[in-house]
Amino acid sequence: MLTENQIQSLCDFLKPRLSKKRFTHSVNVANEAQKLAKKYGVDSDSAFIAGYLHDCAKELSQEEQKELMSRSDFPIDKVEYVATPLFHAIAGAVVVKEQLGITDAGILTAIRYHTVAAPNMSGLSEVIYLADLISEDRDYKDVKHMRKLSYESLNGAMLEALRFSINDSVKKGNAIPVSTLLAYNDYVQRNKLSKEKRENN
Numbered sequence: 001m002l003t004e005n006q007i008q009s010l011c012d013f014l015k016p017r018l019s020k021k022r023f024t025h026s027v028n029v030a031n032e033a034q035k036l037a038k039k040y041g042v043d044s045d046s047a048f049i050a051g052y053l054h055d056c057a058k059e060l061s062q063e064e065q066k067e068l069m070s071r072s073d074f075p076i077d078k079v080e081y082v083a084t085p086l087f088h089a090i091a092g093a094v095v096v097k098e099q100l101g102i103t104d105a106g107i108l109t110a111i112r113y114h115t116v117a118a119p120n121m122s123g124l125s126e127v128i129y130l131a132d133l134i135s136e137d138r139d140y141k142d143v144k145h146m147r148k149l150s151y152e153s154l155n156g157a158m159l160e161a162l163r164f165s166i167n168d169s170v171k172k173g174n175a176i177p178v179s180t181l182l183a184y185n186d187y188v189q190r191n192k193l194s195k196e197k198r199e200n201n
């Protein structure tokens, strides 16, 4: 379990970097991620840390975010290079690694993919992706439905979230990052398999 000192030092790092609103969002995502982690047998300290830090680069300038991205070890596709709202996830993983010395691959991956998702996501990455969508401060039309779904099935909630995200991008005329499409295909398959399993039992 994280000690109060560990949480305090994360807070000392994060708080000066974010507006009050985004800091509150980060705390909410950390708490939600911890709850989901407990429900699904994911390491809850990792969930708290990744949730807390997921938006740490969001209020840096676009130039700073781009510069951080150039040092990322993760693959970045063409769509992500031009979609400015997606920069902060890739940049955030670099900040966490370089400035906090966190090298845990699970945490770094969860932060990096919290905007676009990816195929073969770990439970931790799923928990962060969903916690970001359903945290207490979120208020959109289907948020209640997403909250309910997130506590029923990770695969089901991820598929629904990706469906929404892809539909929304298409409506707005935006391109879709390859990892989002691969994630969607992955969750279609995972849900199909679990449906077949249920039917055969």
Ligand SMILES: [Fe+2]
Residues within 6 Å of the ligand: 054, 055, 058, 088, 089, 114, 115
């Ligand atoms: Fe974000």
Ligand SMILES: [Fe+2]
Residues within 6 Å of the ligand: 025, 029, 054, 055, 132
């Ligand atoms: Fe967020």
